[in-house]
Amino acid sequence: MPRWMAVGTAQGWNDSKKFGEELHATHHWRPDARTSITTVYALEDGRLVAECAGVNKADFEAWLKQKNWKVESIREIKLVAKAGSIWEIK
DSSP, rough: EEEEEEEOOOOTTTTTHHHHHSSSSSHHHBBBBBBBEEEEEEEETTTEEEEEEOOHHHHHHHHHHTTTOOEEEEOOOOOOEEHHHHEOOO
16 A cells, blocks of 8 residues: 655644644544554654555545645655565555
8 A cells, every 4th residue: 555754844733732632533543444644753843744554645635734734745655664674665
């Protein structure tokens, strides 16, 4: 399943309470049965990084818009190394 990484900002998301409110419940990170926001990082410079696994990039873009992100970039992920395992994403 394709994956994408987005970098951007969203008002208040660097506050742990707001971050939790936006992501805690399943419907916040699983917008539909084929799309999951797998990871979101809040960086020290105020930017956010989100990873999405899904069928359509447009579904990720819609989630970012719904969450009021100002998106700097969205890139498709080609390879992942995680705890010694290497995955090719197709």
